Amino acid sequence: MREGWKTDFSRTLVDFGEILSGGPPRDGIPSIDDPQFAPARGIGTVADREPVIRLAVGGKVRAYPLQVLTWHEIANDVIGGVPVAVTYCPLCNAAIVFDRRVDGRTLDFGTTGKLRNSDLVMYDRQTESWWQQFTGEAIVGALTGKSLKLIPSRIVSFRAFREEHPEAPVLVPNDPKMRPYGRNPYAGYDQRAAPFLYRGDYPSNILAMERVVVVRTGGEPIIVSLEKVRNGGHVARGYEISYVDGVASALDATEIAEGRNVGTVEVTKDGQAVAHDVTFAFVAHAFHPEVPIVNE
Incomplete structure (x- = not known):
């Protein structure tokens, strides 16, 4: 379980037997830490019916296509002055956005490579505490018991987003060749x-x-x-x-x-x-x- 982690494993809310390896190692599914965007009207790689996460904060609105997040699962971003973690767990089809601030400190999130109830277990790079993506709760480590604030978001079609917000930023891959974006590695x-x-x-x-x-x-x-x-x-x-x-x-x-x-x-x-x-x-x-x- 330790595998080089600096996590305080003496603090936990769950039985460690519930936490399984998902296959990839820590950060084997790399989070997006320097998100890049392009205006919706100019995006030609996302089809009309494709799902995107529509997020509006502080008068700003952005879209995060699942064709990108499927391969990264977490995007650490700031929108409308609020640091957010835009997350997607493909195995649970759970697209959830959190405020990254906890007790006055801004956290950055990555993937542990672990699953609990088939759901992504994230970690914060500041304390290496482990967080349940579906609940937004720290389940292992120094921040055990803390919860991230949920930010309302919703899945919409890219066409609907583009028609409503043609100039709004849409998340694009930092390196389009890094992954086969647009393909579903979980077909069926x-x-x-x-x-x-x-x-x-x-x-x-x-x-x-x-x-x-x-x-x-x-x-x-x-x-x-x-x-x-x-x-x-x-x-x-x-x-x-x-x-x-x-x-x-x-x-x-x-x-x-x-x-x-x-x-x-x-x-x-x-x-x-x-x-x-x-x-x-x-x-x-x-x-x-x-x-x-x-x-x-």
Whole structure:
């Protein structure tokens, strides 16, 4: 487990037996630490239906294509004066954005090469504490128990983003030849019967790899199947979840641009955007086993 880490392994919230090697070593999936951008109107390498993370902070808006983040999983950025970590775990299809500031200190994040519940385990380079991407909580190390603040973001099609914000910055590869950007290294993954490197229980009322919407409420989350939202939306505790058509799966076809249409969602409360993500049912159940998944 130590493998040259300076992490304080005496402090942990989890059983180390739950943490598995995902294959690559630390930083084997390299984070993006000096992100480069180009105006949306000039991007020719991202297809119309491809999913991008739309992020708006401090009056600024940017897009982060999953065709880039699939190969890097973390982008350390600053937008609207706020240091953020834009993260994507392909094995969980979880696209989540965090404020990188903790107790007055700005952290920089990288990949540990580890998984817990098939979800990315990140680390901060300042203390080498380990963080669960799905929850934003430090689970091992000096900062154990600390949590990152979630920043609302949403998946949209690149076409929708470009039409709304033609001049807005879109993340582009620092070196286009570094990885085969646009290709999906997990072809067919979201149509598997079971996830990769997962040892936990499965939900009883929905298939493990079905997509669900997890609404981060500040308390107990709301979890509802994407299929139910697609068939008429969902309202719970003042949160409104609506379906938006025309977004390709990043985890289906070999070429992301050719992925089947799975759509996306918009989540609001009192007209304001709410932090949420569209993930797989097994993930939501693993981290929130006590929360029912609304599926009918």
